[in-house]
Amino acid sequence: MGSSIEETNKPSNLYDSPSSPTRPLLSNPYPSPSIEEQPHHAADPSFDSDQTQFLQITYNHGPRLFKDWLFLLLFVLLSLCTIAxxxxxIAHKNSSYYNVSSYTYDSSSSSCVKNSTSLSYGLIFNSGSSFSVYFFNGSKIFRASSSSFVRGLIWxxxxxxxxxAPIxxxxxxxxxxxTKQIVYVxxxxxxxxxxxxxxxxxxxxxxxxxxxxxFPLVYRIIVLVFVFLVIGVIVWIFVLNxxxxxxxxxxxxxxxxxxxxxxxxxVVLPCLTLGLVVYYVPIVVxxxxxxxxxxxxxxxxxxxxxxxxxxxxxxxxxYALAIITMLWSAAVTVETKAYVISGTIAQWYFSKDDSTPKRKIRSSLRNAFGPSFGSICLSxxxxxxxxxxxxxxxxARQEDVPGIINLILRCCVNTFLSAIDFLNKFTINFVAITGEAYCTSARMTYELLKRNLLSAVFVETISTRLLAGVIFVISTIYAIVLCAILNGAxxxxxxxxxxxxxxxxxxxxxLGFLVHVLDNVIDTVYVCYAIDRDRGEVCKTDVHEVYVHLPISRSQRF
Incomplete structure (x- = not known):
């Protein structure tokens, strides 16, 4: 009787009932083994090594080994070749490029020779608040002048x-x-x-x-009705969700x-973008x-x-080498931003007693451009x-290539690419948290998210759409106010x-930059919450109180 009373009065745990309808992404989290259970697990040959691996997942504050260094070498080699x-x-440029029109064909030598050329130059006249630029080339005169529209646009x-920034x-x-009031308004x-x-x-x-x-009336009505149909689809999507x-x-x-x-x-993320621009300048030159x-x-x-x-x-x-280098560098910058965001937020998440770790961003930057840069290059x-x-x-779709086989192949390719995009996004979060190699992180991410893949996509999609809608409303209100001020002034x-x-x-x-950062934060918190569930721990109670209501995937568990 006493034991039953004690069990009744025992405080309920957030994860007591594995069959709860509000049970989140990992339906049967691996509990942290007690001291008495450890020898039994160690002696049990059937104990899954993957479970042991998942039990140790947390933010890696210690020194990290260099991973995927071959891709780092490939990226550095490509950049050095582009610069070299x-x-x-520049050293072997031919200055005759500027004077092609001054060369004529000489039949006696069967080559092009230079003749006398006309002078081309430009003058700039400044008068008051406006200026005009005159270009003379032979008998042709070109004039370009500023206007009140340009001044108003610049201001x-x-x-x-x-x-x-304050907005x-x-x-x-x-x-x-x-949040609720802003979204509902x-x-x-x-x-x-x-x-x-x-x-x-x-x-x-x-x-x-x-x-x-x-624009005849018939076409205006068609466009009007079409836009109203699109608005109706938007309303239907919101009602449905x-x-x-x-x-x-x-x-x-x-x-x-x-x-x-x-x-x-x-401050750091725009600096990374600025660094990419500085990197681009010599390549463009x-x-x-x-x-x-x-x-x-x-x-x-x-x-x-x-x-x-x-x-x-x-x-x-x-040209091909430089363009490939620029595109790869842009993708590396995007992944570096995601890595820095994930590493910073993960350190905040796994900190105990709401204590804020010092030098979070510096540590994430050091890992991003150090041991994990090869993984970032691969991503x-x-x-x-x-x-x-x-x-x-x-x-190929725009070319309207006929055939059911072509249509099926396009669908399969798009599905495969979408799956890679989704898995790659959470993989870079995992790399930032654990410091593991890219392929290892991808496998661990799949094992962690496979039981609620659909719910993660669903919630993330809605949050992105809501945030995009909020900034659209704010930007539109700002544009309307600005338009009224300009009309009056x-x-x-x-x-x-x-x-x-x-x-x-x-x-x-x-504001889209803010939405992009928030999307990465949502992904990182989601992965950190998944790690918490796997370990049977609660690092951030307020996060668990929200994420515990995520719908779980009803697909078959592997």
Whole structure:
């Protein structure tokens, strides 16, 4: 009787019932073995070594070994070859490239010779607040002048860029403290703003004689109805997934809270992008000077000879080398950002008693450009190859190649590429947490997520759509306010709409960066939660209270 009372009064654990309907992604987590059980497991030959491996998963604070170093060597070799041949192209450029038009064919020597040329130069006149540029080339005069539209556009973009930082900070704080309110207030605007824009353009085009003449009423009605059908599909999607929105808002709130405690990421991540731009500058210069490597040679056309510029045979190959290097470098930068985000958030997640580890970002950067850089290069290479294949498949689709076999192959390729994208995303999270090699991390990630793969995709998709909708609403409201201010303070006329549209696009890009970072944080917290479940531990109670309600996959367990 006493024992039954003790069992009744025993506090319930979050994971007591493995058959609970709210049971999260790993349906039967591996419990941490007690001291008494360890000898039994050690003596049991049937004990799964993979379970032992999963029990040890946590953030690796210790020294890490270099992994996938062959891909690191390949990336460095490719970069060095690009730089070396670029320097060679500058040293061996032919200055005659600028004067091809001054060369004529000499029949006596069967070659191109230089003759007298006309002078080409440019003058810039500055007058007051505007300027004009005059280019003289023989008898031709070209003039380009600035306008109030350019000045208004520059000022609008500069002010928008300056205001984007406090706007992004405010959005993050609102998502952290008032996620549900922000989402529920924004959801109606997902429909109202497209409806308002659709009605506005229809009425404005009908009132304007020039627009109505160029765009007949029948076509205007067709476009109007089509846009309303698209809006109806959006409404149907929200109605269909409305029961998931509340859970998704909590997940966004958890991610916003984690990101707000690691704000230095907003300094480091743009610096990585700036580093990529600095890396691109000499390569672009090399590509420009590579064009100047060649000779002026005669060419025959319809019995007449004229002089043309002929590039050296190695120049196209260098273009291909440099472009591949640039694309791979861009993919490596994207994966480095994901790695740094994952490493930083994982250190925060696995810290005990809400203590914030020091130098989290510095440690993640040191690991990213040190032991794990080979794995990042491999991950970037996979992304690069997947994008190339996808572009090729899309090009084949546009060619409308007939045949059911072609259609089936395209579907299979797209499914395979999507699976690689999904697994690669969580693999880089795992690499940042454990420091393991890429293939090892991919296998461990699959073992960890295979029992709720569908639920992870589902929740992540909804959270991304909601965040995109929120920044769309905020950017649109900003553009409307800016348009009203410009209408009252300037005389741009119809150009106000173009300025407001470009300012809207700039703010969308900046806030899209916030959404991208939050997506990576959501993925990282999800993987950390999965590791917690595997170990039977609770590192962050508030995270578990939200993620425990994730729907589990009903697919067959392996």
């Amino acid at each position: 041949f670029g320097i060679f192209s 609008a973009l500069v002010i928008t860029f300056i205001l984007s 992004m900070w405010s959005v993050l704080l609102l998502l952290k403290h008032y 924004s959801v109606p605007f997902f429909v109202l703003i497209p409806i308002g824009i659709n009605v506005y353009w229809f009425v404005a085009c009908t009132v304007s004689s020039s627009c109505s003449d160029a 409305w029961h998931r929105i509340e859970l998704t808002t909590k997940i966004i709130g958890v991610a916003s809270d984690a990101l707000s405690k690691n704000l230095a990421l907003f 090399f590509l420009v000077f590579a064009r100047f490597n060649g000779n002026i040679v005669p060419r025959e056309s319809d019995g007449e000879y004229y002089c043309v510029w002929k590039q050296d045979s190695w120049v196209p190959a260098y 970037g290479l996979l992304i690069f190859v997947v994008r190339i294949i996808r572009v090729t498949v899309d090009s 300037t005389d741009l006329g119809v150009d106000v709409y173009y300025v407001a549209a470009l300012a809207w696009l700039l703010l969308m890009v900046v």
